[in-house]
Amino acid sequence: MLPLPKKYFLTAGSAEGETELTAFDGALLNARVGNTxxxxxxxxxxxxxxxxxxxxxxxxxxxxxxxGTITSTVPxxxxxxxxxxxxxxxxxxVIMEFEGICxxxxxxxxxxxxxxxxxxxxxxxxxxxxxxxxxHKVEKIGCAFAAVPLWY
Numbered sequence: 001m002l003p004l005p006k007k008y009f010l011t012a013g014s015a016e017g018e019t020e021l022t023a024f025d026g027a028l029l030n031a032r033v034g035n036t037x038x039x040x041x042x043x044x045x046x047x048x049x050x051x052x053x054x055x056x057x058x059x060x061x062x063x064x065x066x067x068g069t070i071t072s073t074v075p076x077x078x079x080x081x082x083x084x085x086x087x088x089x090x091x092x093x094v095i096m097e098f099e100g101i102c103x104x105x106x107x108x109x110x111x112x113x114x115x116x117x118x119x120x121x122x123x124x125x126x127x128x129x130x131x132x133x134x135x136h137k138v139e140k141i142g143c144a145f146a147a148v149p150l151w152y
Contacts, residue, residue, distance in 0.1 A: 003152055004046040004047075004048075004049075005046055005049055005064060005150035005151055005152055006046075006048065006049060006050065006151070006152055007049065007050055007051075007052045007055055007150070007151040007152070008045060008049050008050075008051060008052070008055075008085070008148055008149060008150050008151065009051065009052055009053050009054075009055050009148070009149060010051075010053075010083055010085065010130055010131070010132035010146075010147070010148055011031040011032055011033065011132055011146070011147050011148075011149065012031055012081060012082070012083070012132040012133050012134035012144075012145065012146035012147070013026075013027045013028065013029070013030025013031030013032075013134060013145055014027050014030060014079075014081075014134045014135070014136035014142065014143060014144045014145065015027040015029070015030055015136075015142070015143055016138075016139050016140060016141060016142050016143075017141050017142075017143065018140075018141065019141065020071045020073070020141055020143070022141075023071055023141045023142055023143035024069065024071060024143045024145070026143065027069070027143040027144065027145035028145060030145075031145050031146070031147060032056075032057075033057065033063060033065065033147060033149055035059040035060070036057050036058075036059065036060065036061045036062075036063040036149075037060065037061065037062050037063060038063055038065050038067070039062050039063060039064050039065065040065060040066070040067065041064045041065065041066050041150065042066065042095075043066060043094055043095045043096060043097075043118070044092055044093070044094060044095065045085055045087070045092060045093030045094065045095055045148070045150075046092060046150070047090075047091060047092045049093070049150065051130065052151075055149075055151055057149060057151055063149055063150075063151070064149070064150040064151075065147050065148065065149045065150065066083065066095040066097055066147065066148045066150075067081075067083065067097055067145060067146065067147035067148070068081045068082065068083060068097030068098050068099040068111075068145070068146050068147075069081055069099055069143065069144065069145040069146075070099035070100065070101070070143065070144050071141070071142070071143040072101070072138045072141070072142055072143075073138070073140070073141050074138055075138055075139060075140060076137065076138060077101060077137070077138045077142075078101065078102065078103060078135060078136070078137055078138075079099070079100070079101055079102075079135070079136050079138060079142060079143075079144045080099070080100060080102055080103060080104045080106070080107040080133060080134060080135040080136070080144050081097075081098065081099040081107060081133065081134055081144040081145055081146040082097070082098050082099075082104070082107035082108050082110070082111040082131060082132065082133035082134075082146050083095065083096065083097050083098075083111060083131070083132050083133070083146040083147055083148050084096050084108075084111040084112055084114070084115045084129055084130065084131045085115070085129065085130045085131075085148055086115035086116070086118060086119050086126050086128075086129055087126075087127050087128040087129070087130070088119070088124050088125055088126065088127050089127050091124065094115055094118040094119060094122070095148045096111050096114035096115045096118060097111065097146065097147075097148075098110045098111040098114065099144065099146075103135055104133045104134065104135035107133050107135075107146075108131055108133050111131065111133075112129055112131065115129055116129075132146050132147075132148075133146055134146055
């Protein structure tokens with residue numbers, strides 16, 4: 001059995017690269033998770049998980065993470081990614097991710113609505129929403145990435 005993560009933070013970054021993969025790698029580095037091995041998880045924040053915005057994850061770690069990402073090769077295109085964490089006191093939370101060819105304001109609004117809907121579906125009271133987002137104007141090959149890393 002895997003232990004439940006006890007800490008989390010929200011992060012976002014963007015970058016240009018010579019390839020789609022290096023643009024993605026640069027966005028991960030700018031989001032402070034580029035030197036880890038991402039283990040993509042779905043959308044539940046464990047009960048009791050504490051927000052630690054300055055958390056540093058050791059290089060090489062296997063990192064549970066919920067994320068949204070978009071890469072584009074269209075110069076001038078505006079891309080964005082956003083994540084939101086919905087929190088209910090003394091309960092679990094819900095994480096939502098979004099990425100698209102749109103402004104950061106659109107991404108943030110979309111991901112907030114998704115959290116609100118997820119709480120309605122679960123018949124839970126939403127006490128707080130935390131959001132991280134990024135917008136990127138593509139020069140050659142660009143990537144936008146937003147995430148909620150979970151840690152122990």
